[in-house]
Amino acid sequence: MKTKGTKKPKVNLVTLGCSKNLVDSEVIMTQLSGGGISVAHEMDGSAYNIVIINTCGFIENAKQESIDTILKYAEAKKEGWIEKVYVTGCLSQRYREELQDEIPDVDAWFGTMELPALLKKFKANYKHELIGERITTTAKHYAYLKISEGCDRPCSFCAIPIMRGKHISKPIESVLTEAKHLAKNGVKELLLIAQDSTYYGLDLYKKRNLAELLDRLSEVDGIDWIRLHYAFPTGFPEDILDVISAKKNICNYLDIPLQHASTNMLQRMRRGTTREKTELLLEKIRLAVPDIAIRTTMLVGHPGETEQDFRELLAFVEKWRFERLGVFTYSHEEGTRAFHMKDDVSPEIKEERANELMRLQEQISLGFNEEKVGKTFKTLIDRKESGYFVGRTEHDSPDVDNEVLIDASKHYMRVGDFADVKITEAREFDLYGIPSVNK
Numbered sequence: 001m002k003t004k005g006t007k008k009p010k011v012n013l014v015t016l017g018c019s020k021n022l023v024d025s026e027v028i029m030t031q032l033s034g035g036g037i038s039v040a041h042e043m044d045g046s047a048y049n050i051v052i053i054n055t056c057g058f059i060e061n062a063k064q065e066s067i068d069t070i071l072k073y074a075e076a077k078k079e080g081w082i083e084k085v086y087v088t089g090c091l092s093q094r095y096r097e098e099l100q101d102e103i104p105d106v107d108a109w110f111g112t113m114e115l116p117a118l119l120k121k122f123k124a125n126y127k128h129e130l131i132g133e134r135i136t137t138t139a140k141h142y143a144y145l146k147i148s149e150g151c152d153r154p155c156s157f158c159a160i161p162i163m164r165g166k167h168i169s170k171p172i173e174s175v176l177t178e179a180k181h182l183a184k185n186g187v188k189e190l191l192l193i194a195q196d197s198t199y200y201g202l203d204l205y206k207k208r209n210l211a212e213l214l215d216r217l218s219e220v221d222g223i224d225w226i227r228l229h230y231a232f233p234t235g236f237p238e239d240i241l242d243v244i245s246a247k248k249n250i251c252n253y254l255d256i257p258l259q260h261a262s263t264n265m266l267q268r269m270r271r272g273t274t275r276e277k278t279e280l281l282l283e284k285i286r287l288a289v290p291d292i293a294i295r296t297t298m299l300v301g302h303p304g305e306t307e308q309d310f311r312e313l314l315a316f317v318e319k320w321r322f323e324r325l326g327v328f329t330y331s332h333e334e335g336t337r338a339f340h341m342k343d344d345v346s347p348e349i350k351e352e353r354a355n356e357l358m359r360l361q362e363q364i365s366l367g368f369n370e371e372k373v374g375k376t377f378k379t380l381i382d383r384k385e386s387g388y389f390v391g392r393t394e395h396d397s398p399d400v401d402n403e404v405l406i407d408a409s410k411h412y413m414r415v416g417d418f419a420d421v422k423i424t425e426a427r428e429f430d431l432y433g434i435p436s437v438n439k
Helices: 020-032 059-078 090-102 115-120 160-164 172-184 210-217 239-246 263-266 276-290 309-318 348-373
Strands: 010-015 038-041 050-055 084-089 141-144 189-193 223-226 250-255 293-298 324-329 378-387 387-392 403-407 419-425 428-434
Touching: 010 020, 020 038, 020 050, 020 084, 020 115, 020 141, 020 189, 050 059, 050 090, 050 115, 050 419, 059 084, 059 090, 084 090, 090 160, 141 172, 172 210, 189 210, 210 223, 210 239, 239 250, 263 276, 263 309, 276 293, 293 309, 293 348, 309 348, 324 348, 348 419, 348 428, 378 403, 403 419
Parallel strands: 010 038, 010 050, 050 084, 141 189, 189 223, 223 250, 250 293, 293 324, 403 428
Antiparallel strands: 378 387, 378 419, 387 403, 419 428
16 A cells, blocks of 8 residues: 555664664664654564665675665655655765765655754654663664764774764763663673774773773673674773673673784784784783684775785684684775775685685684584573574674574573573584583
């Protein structure tokens, strides 16, 4: 049935991109709901008449996905299936003027910091009393907790400062308030995220204050796991290692995006470090927290990356054997410093290098997983899917890391509960197990 423009607003919010975008969407939903607007996240069917698309503009593939999604809903509007389409987020922040001309069926465009203006479209005001409260869209037992916004780093390849602005830390008390609300609503695991968590506190407290934040979050009742993401290696606050080691509910897990290992490439990428400094930091991390799982990301195909640079990266990964590793290929983004360099690594070579690096990581990951067979791990059960209960150990973050699969035809698990699981089989990126029987 086509809309006639008289329905009460029912909003479908569609999120593209990273977990930081997802938190932004959850804040939008909370504010709309607080203003009496019916809103749901990525709703199926046609039980809505307004769409808000929270876009990503990080790299070419993400931008194209955002544009395709906007075009899909713009066409639905033209055909009368929905009444209005609003676009917000990173792509809108970065390309608003061009997109307004190219997709005129979108009713309004908003940047990353324009939530009050978006709310006004629904005759709703921003409610300060809702700060710290959030409707979550993830499984009820875990939630992402954003501790800062923006980034001050000068990385050559990254457009995030263009879209998100300068680094702004959330005050510790505000983060704690939000954490307590989440815990009260059943959240057991907090996944701390930021564009750059290493920088946390420098703007507010004139010092890197991540250690104090972690320490105080660890005291929040009801939180069993705290997981740290996106710790920039340059200026890494080493005092957090003592906190991770001392606090039982802070996971032995660290997401530290290194991006490369060749000093030549680190300098071209403007990462502010060298291979030698990176290795020294990794030594300190492994020494301070021996059981830590380090997740990192690597970027291949940046302008100027030679075969020798790539071979050095491969050797580095083989030496350090990261428990978790992701790879992405360089995207030539206007407005970044690298855009003025010649994009001299062909798309084919970029893909070949990414694939070769991931083949190496598959073998590293398989080796780690095979060592787990016969051992028992505390596991958080996330969902039931395709005949399995699917969970994670403290060494794994949702969506990006390994999972533990338990045959649902043989064992019953409760989603959202912790269980001791004995590992019986290992694959490259998955573990299979059975509930451990306590005697």
